[in-house]
Amino acid sequence: MTGLIARAAGVSRRYGDIVALDHVDLDIPRGQLVGLLGPNGAGKSTLINLFVGLRRPDDGRVEIRGRNPMTPATRRIVGVTPQETGLPLSLRVGETARLVAAHFADPVPPAELFERFGLTGIEGRQCGSLSGGQKRRLAVALAFAGRPEIVFLDEPTTGLDVDARHHLWEGIRAFHAEGGTVVLTSHYLDEVEALAERVVVIDHGRVIRDGSTAEIRDVAGMRRVSLTAGELPALPGVVSAASDDTGRAHLMTTDADALVRELVTAGVPFRDLEVRSTSLEDAFLAMTANDHRSLA
Numbered sequence: 495m496t497g498l499i500a501r502a503a504g505v506s507r508r509y510g511d512i513v514a515l516d517h518v519d520l521d522i523p524r525g526q527l528v529g530l531l532g533p534n535g536a537g538k539s540t541l542i543n544l545f546v547g548l549r550r551p552d553d554g555r556v557e558i559r560g561r562n563p564m565t566p567a568t569r570r571i572v573g574v575t576p577q578e579t580g581l582p583l584s585l586r587v588g589e590t591a592r593l594v595a596a597h598f599a600d601p602v603p604p605a606e607l608f609e610r611f612g613l614t615g616i617e618g619r620q621c622g623s624l625s626g627g628q629k630r631r632l633a634v635a636l637a638f639a640g641r642p643e644i645v646f647l648d649e650p651t652t653g654l655d656v657d658a659r660h661h662l663w664e665g666i667r668a669f670h671a672e673g674g675t676v677v678l679t680s681h682y683l684d685e686v687e688a689l690a691e692r693v694v695v696i697d698h699g700r701v702i703r704d705g706s707t708a709e710i711r712d713v714a715g716m717r718r719v720s721l722t723a724g725e726l727p728a729l730p731g732v733v734s735a736a737s738d739d740t741g742r743a744h745l746m747t748t749d750a751d752a753l754v755r756e757l758v759t760a761g762v763p764f765r766d767l768e769v770r771s772t773s774l775e776d777a778f779l780a781m782t783a784n785d786h787r788s789l790a
């Protein structure tokens with residue numbers, strides 16, 4: 495089946511005076527792996543809560559496969575790991591997995607799920623005795639138990655060490671490779687770069703950018719120009735400038751060629767010039783900084 499699996503159309507959600515989402519439009523085609531990126535309080539979790547039917551929008555419409563996410567039939571095709579996971583602490587890991595599996599007609603056998611998410615060997619442990627990282631991995635694994643069509647993962651790898659993160663990534667990638675749709679939020683920008691094919695940047699309850707990971711980087715078009723020099727004159731096109739402990743200057747610019755030409759024209763004595771493309775994190779910071787500036 496192709497086409498859209500999830501849609502938010504003109505969605506707003508307020509909590510008292512706080513506008514958590516402000517007229518958000520977002521279409522998610524079946525099979526896509528989408529990263530939602532944004533600073534704390536941007537509205538990412540609120541959007542996920544609407545998609546999984548935990549809350550209703552104040553305005554607009556949210557649909558999963560064209561239907562209300564709150565209906566039981568729709569919930570059965572949706573997997574979710576919320577930001578804060580409440581596992582039954584006195585149940586064993588295997589029992590918990592079987593309990594979750596019992597809600598579905600054709601669940602993934604727990605052993606297969608554990609294998610996929612690197613949890614084999616802890617089936618007999620009580621959930622309450624697991625480390626924070628193990629609890630997190632179990633909670634994420636359980637989102638896949640019912641062979642969902644779409645999975646929403648709110649900061650799936652928070653608090654995990656590098657190995658555990660990579661194990662989870664493999665599980666998520668395997669689901670996606672079989673045609674599953676994934677929407678994840680993350681504060682780890684390398685995670686979004688590593689997993690997602692599409693990045694939706696949310697800030698102040700609005701979608702401020704929507705594109706491929708490469709496009710998002712290009713939109714900001716930022717380059718980092720690093721050099722060792724004495725006092726630098728005012729240079730056009732420099733978005734931000736900083737120097738490190740060694741006195742090396744790092745200039746963020748949207749036009750590295752023009753900046754280098756300007757340095758030469760101005761007769762600035764410099765050495766060890768380096769021009770690098772920026773990480774998504776740098777681009778993201780530049781984007782939100784630009785947006786805030788344009789509002790000023």
Ligand SMILES: Nc1ncnc2c1ncn2[C@@H]1O[C@H](COP(=O)(O)OP(=O)(O)OP(=O)(O)O)[C@@H](O)[C@H]1O
Binds near residue numbers: 537
């Ligand atoms: N139940 C609630 N009651 C009141 N305000 C809320 C509630 N849930 C969220 N908010 C507010 O709505 C805004 C959006 O919050 P949300 O949790 O969706 O952001 P987020 O992008 O997921 O943030 P984070 O990255 O910190 O998890 C914030 O200002 C938050 O304080």
